[in-house]
Amino acid sequence: MTLAQTFNASVAEAAFIADITDRDVNRVVDEAILPEALFAQGLPRARRFPALACALASFYFQEEDLLTKSARQRVIESFVYRSIKLANFEKLLYLNVSIGSFDWEVTLDNLKIELATYATQAKQRLESVLEAESMVISNTEIMAGEPVFMGTRVPVRTIAAWVDSGIPAEEIQRAYPSVTSDMLRIAPIYVKTNPRRGRPPNFGEANKNWTLKKTTRVKLASS
Numbered sequence: 001m002t003l004a005q006t007f008n009a010s011v012a013e014a015a016f017i018a019d020i021t022d023r024d025v026n027r028v029v030d031e032a033i034l035p036e037a038l039f040a041q042g043l044p045r046a047r048r049f050p051a052l053a054c055a056l057a058s059f060y061f062q063e064e065d066l067l068t069k070s071a072r073q074r075v076i077e078s079f080v081y082r083s084i085k086l087a088n089f090e091k092l093l094y095l096n097v098s099i100g101s102f103d104w105e106v107t108l109d110n111l112k113i114e115l116a117t118y119a120t121q122a123k124q125r126l127e128s129v130l131e132a133e134s135m136v137i138s139n140t141e142i143m144a145g146e147p148v149f150m151g152t153r154v155p156v157r158t159i160a161a162w163v164d165s166g167i168p169a170e171e172i173q174r175a176y177p178s179v180t181s182d183m184l185r186i187a188p189i190y191v192k193t194n195p196r197r198g199r200p201p202n203f204g205e206a207n208k209n210w211t212l213k214k215t216t217r218v219k220l221a222s223s
Contacts, residue, residue, distance in 0.1 A: 007094065007130065013193045015055040017125045019081035020061045025049070028057050033073065035080045038093070051095035055122035056080075059115055075106045075113050080119035082106075095123045132190040135183070147190065152178050157196070 015022045028034055029047055038053040049057075056079070060072050067075070083092055086210045091097050104116035136156050138147045154176050162172050163184055173179050 007126070008050055009054060009126075009129070010193070011047055011049075012195050013129055014049040014057070016189065016193050017051065017122050017129060018061075019121065019125065020058060024061050028053070028060075033057070033060055035077055037080055037084055041075050045172050050093045051122055051126045052093045052119070054126070055095065055115070055118045058122060059118045062118075071108060075108050075115075078172040079104075079106050079115060095119060095126065099123060128186070128189050132186045132193065136190050137184055143165065144169075147194070149179075149183055154179055154183070156187050156190050159183060160191040163188050184216075185212070 008018055011022055011025045014025045026047070028049075032155065034053055034056055038050065038056065039048070056076050060076065065073060083089055086092065088097065099116055099120050102116075102119075104114060106113045106115065135150055135170065136147050137150050138145050139200060142148055143153060143155060148154055149156060149159075159172065159176070159179060169181065169184055172184065
């Protein structure tokens, strides 16, 4: 199996894939919004989400102004219980199918609901998450474990912060010549889907090979 076939997203990853907030992802579990059949081993409280769960969560929250909660859940349940009978349901669960070759339409009270757009967007965002994971490494021997791009010592969070602050790509690449356009695109995605936990390393921890050469005492002017 490929990674995509077995990938169950964390809360942060699911929020990105579904294009909703972390809070709404947690609501999916706490309020039992989605059928348990969509979760790994039927255990929604593990808070790990296959791509199809992300796609349907996206539909649920993005259509809340057009359909009632009950109607949205009926659409999801109808789709899931129709699909679970298919021989390739596991592939569908991880969106390891051609979106165009599958029936994503659900009829509810004579209203036709099309879910293909949500599946397509979720699959594209999942591919970005997987690409980010493949390009980034975290090793305690490199920058004290700070995530860096594979084969470099370029800190991903630094690049993401620069991109998010609007610094032009040319300026970033002058500071970090090894940074490619793909790295600039992937850095913010990696940071969103891998939020920092705990205390960040201080300058000395992140630069163990650096040696202090000189200290300077500065006297502040009195007001």
